[in-house]
Each structure stands twice: as structure tokens, then as C-alpha cells.
Amino acid sequence: MMARVLLAGCACLPTSDGDDTPLADALAELGVAAEWVPWDDPDTDFTAADLVVLRATWDYAARREEFLKWCDSVPGLVNPAPVARWNTDKSYLVDLAAQGVPVVPTELVAPDAEPTWPAGEFVLKPSVGAGSRGAARFGPDQLDAARGHLAALHDRNQVAVLQPYQAAVDREGETALVFLGGHFSHAFSKGPMLSDGSELDASGLFAGEKLAQARPAAALRRAAEDALDAAADFLGVDRTELLYARVDLVRGADGAPLLLELELTEPSLGFRHADPGALPRFASAVRAALARR
Ligand SMILES: Nc1ncnc2c1ncn2[C@@H]1O[C@H](COP(=O)(O)OP(=O)(O)O)[C@@H](O)[C@H]1O
Ligand SMILES: [Mg+2]
Structure with missing residues (x-):
């Protein structure tokens, strides 16, 4: 039987902001029926899906407990509920700093x-x-x-x-390194968000972002690998079990990479600014997650 996957969005952006909207087609090409649905849709039985992929659930901030309760109720959730619980509060940065990860002082x-x-x-x-x-x-x-x-x-x-404030952000923004199934896939840069003239987009959910494909230097790639290992270790999971992870790095005053965010819940993965192989790689990682269940 064809596996059924639900891609969780939110009511005002049910199929995401467009960036990974084509994921449903990429999965169909691999024989997986995938459908976008808002996470709080009352008419959807999320327990009946083989896999529920957290993607554009960007309206949870004001009702995090409700969101986390919903996460707990979905057995096929990726990334899983305990990961979402830890990762939806930036206090995880303090946990990672205590693990020795170089984090922006928090x-x-x-x-x-x-x-x-x-x-x-x-x-x-x-x-x-x-x-x-x-x-x-x-x-x-x-x-x-x-x-x-x-x-x-x-x-x-x-x-x-x-x-x-990390002043290097004004010069070079931040670099987001995307891992799919625990393996580095691609990276993109994001311009500074707290300089003059940043504005929220029409949905009101995120500020307008200047993104571009990036080829991060070795120091950034290594820092991202270390941060991901530390997070997996802290969570007690094998990092290959994390369907997606986005590690956002900035450079500190001495030029060394510092962790700004490690996004395991609903990160935008920057497919529009990635090589054409990135989306098929994500679809394949979803297949791997299905095979594990
Ligand atoms: N300590 C910091 N130094 C420089 N810029 C920052 C800092 N914290 C946040 N920013 C800017 O604000 C943006 C949003 O902050 P971030 O920590 O990424 O939270 P989120 O993306 O979850 O809203 C970042 O993309 C960055 O441009
Ligand atoms: Mg951010």
C-alpha cells in the first residue's frame, strides 16, 4: 500500500511559504502520497498517517502548550514531540552552551x-x-x-x-547549514534582520528575509557538525533520526563561529536557494524515516 504522509503547515500558510511546497510532488515521484494540512485542522486524523512532517507550523508561538500537546498526540511525528518540546524554547541554547558548544552568549x-x-x-x-x-x-x-x-x-x-549583538551579522548575515537525516545537505545565508528597514511579511509571521545560496567555510561546517552532535547527544537520539536540522551560525568578534539557533522543529530549509538535488534528497530522507517506522 502507498505510504501516506502529512506535511504540517498552519492555517494561514497551509502549504508553507512556497519554499517546500514542491515537497509533495517530490514525494509523489518516490511513490509516497503526501498532503499539506494545517497542524490544528480539526477534520484530519493525524494518527492515521504513516508519518507527519512538521514543516510550516509557524503560528504556534502564542499557543505553544496546545501545539506541544498536539505533537504528543501524533505518533508518527518527525521530528518527534520531545525534540519539539526542547527546541521550541531558546533556553536550549543554554543547554548546548553547558555541553561546550560555542553559543552566542545567552x-x-x-x-x-x-x-x-x-x-x-x-x-x-x-x-x-x-x-x-x-x-x-x-x-x-x-x-x-x-x-x-x-x-x-x-x-x-x-x-x-x-x-x-554580534556585529558580524551586519557585514555577512548568518549562515544556515541544513542537515537531512543527519547528513549535511546544503547551506544558505540570511542577511541581518535587525538593521533598519526590516519589516514583517504580509502574513505577519516572518520578517522579509534576504536569502542566498552559501558555500560555508570549513570552520562553519565543522561547528555545525559539532553542534548537531551535541544536540543529538543531549536529546539521547541518533542524529540520523533527525529528519531535518538547521544550524544557524554567526561569527563572533574573533571570527570564530557561534551558534545563534539550532532549529529542529519547523525550520525553513531554503530549497529555493539550494542546488536542484536538495529537494529530492529531502524526499529520500522522508522515505528513510518511513522505512524506520
Ligand atoms: N545576538 C544577535 N546578534 C546579531 N543579530 C541577532 C542576534 N540575535 C538575533 N539577531 C537577528 O535577529 C534575527 C532573529 O533572531 P533569531 O535568534 O534567529 O530568532 P528567530 O529566527 O527564531 O526569530 C536573526 O536572524 C538575526 O538577524
Ligand atoms: Mg532565526
Whole structure:
């Protein structure tokens, strides 16, 4: 019987933003019937699918517990629910730093806690969030505005993430390295999101992004491999069990790579900015995940 795969989107972008919309066709070419459906669609029985692939579920931030409960209820979910639970809160960066991963210095600021403000420019962003929403950049002379932003995040019951602003992002953006089934597949760069003029796209879910295909230097590729190993180790999974992973790296003041995000939940994988083999590789990784079940 033909395997049935559901690709989970969200109600306002049910087939993603276009980037991996062609995944359904790429899977059909391999004999897999795949269909896009919003994760919170009440008429879909997600337990009946052979595999449910988390893809464009980008509206979960405001209702994370509901989303994670849904994840728990889907036996064929990839990446699986415990991975989503750990990875949908940027506090995982602190876990990875404790594992020895070079991470952008990260302080979690809970409501009522007084942060240690970095000496230079810094970023405040919600610990649960995506698409740059709620992220803001401040200079050392803007502490009043920063306190206001912090209070606004706390008013929304958010823990805040406080990081020194990495100036290299203004020059070269960040580099996203995509792993499929634990193997490096392709990479793309993303321009700075917190410089002047960044705006949310029409859906309001993510800011307009300047993406381009990238050929990351060895130091970045090695840092991404190390970060992925550390995450798999922390989660107690074999990294080949992770259908997809995106490791976002920036360069610190000394030029060494630092982890900005390790996305295991619903990362955009940049197929529009990848070689034409990338999408078929993803389809093959889905087949491998089906074969494991
Ligand atoms: N510490 C930082 N230094 C420089 N730029 C940052 C920093 N934190 C966030 N940014 C910018 O804000 C964007 C969004 O932050 P990020 O941590 O990637 O969260 P998300 O993508 O989940 O919203 C990044 O793509 C980057 O351009
Ligand atoms: Mg990001």
C-alpha cells in the first residue's frame, strides 16, 4: 500500500511559504502520497498517517502548550514531540552552551529578574518565537527603551533572551547549514534582520528575509557538525533520526563561529536557494524515516 504522509503547515500558510511546497510532488515521484494540512485542522486524523512532517507550523508561538500537546498526540511525528518540546524554547541554547558548544552568549531573563546588561549593543527577544518576531536591538544608551521591551515581553508571559549583538551579522548575515537525516545537505545565508528597514511579511509571521545560496567555510561546517552532535547527544537520539536540522551560525568578534539557533522543529530549509538535488534528497530522507517506522 502507498505510504501516506502529512506535511504540517498552519492555517494561514497551509502549504508553507512556497519554499517546500514542491515537497509533495517530490514525494509523489518516490511513490509516497503526501498532503499539506494545517497542524490544528480539526477534520484530519493525524494518527492515521504513516508519518507527519512538521514543516510550516509557524503560528504556534502564542499557543505553544496546545501545539506541544498536539505533537504528543501524533505518533508518527518527525521530528518527534520531545525534540519539539526542547527546541521550541531558546533556553536550549543554554543547554548546548553547558555541553561546550560555542553559543552566542545567552542570558535568560525571567519576569522580575534584573538582567546583566551587556556593555555594547544587545538583542532582546522572546525565548519562544520565530520569524524575528519580538526581537529588538538596543545600544548601551537605550536602557530605558530596552526595559520597556523587556516589560512588554514579560507582559506576554515570555521569558526573554538577552544576547550581545554580534556585529558580524551586519557585514555577512548568518549562515544556515541544513542537515537531512543527519547528513549535511546544503547551506544558505540570511542577511541581518535587525538593521533598519526590516519589516514583517504580509502574513505577519516572518520578517522579509534576504536569502542566498552559501558555500560555508570549513570552520562553519565543522561547528555545525559539532553542534548537531551535541544536540543529538543531549536529546539521547541518533542524529540520523533527525529528519531535518538547521544550524544557524554567526561569527563572533574573533571570527570564530557561534551558534545563534539550532532549529529542529519547523525550520525553513531554503530549497529555493539550494542546488536542484536538495529537494529530492529531502524526499529520500522522508522515505528513510518511513522505512524506520
Ligand atoms: N545576538 C544577535 N546578534 C546579531 N543579530 C541577532 C542576534 N540575535 C538575533 N539577531 C537577528 O535577529 C534575527 C532573529 O533572531 P533569531 O535568534 O534567529 O530568532 P528567530 O529566527 O527564531 O526569530 C536573526 O536572524 C538575526 O538577524
Ligand atoms: Mg532565526
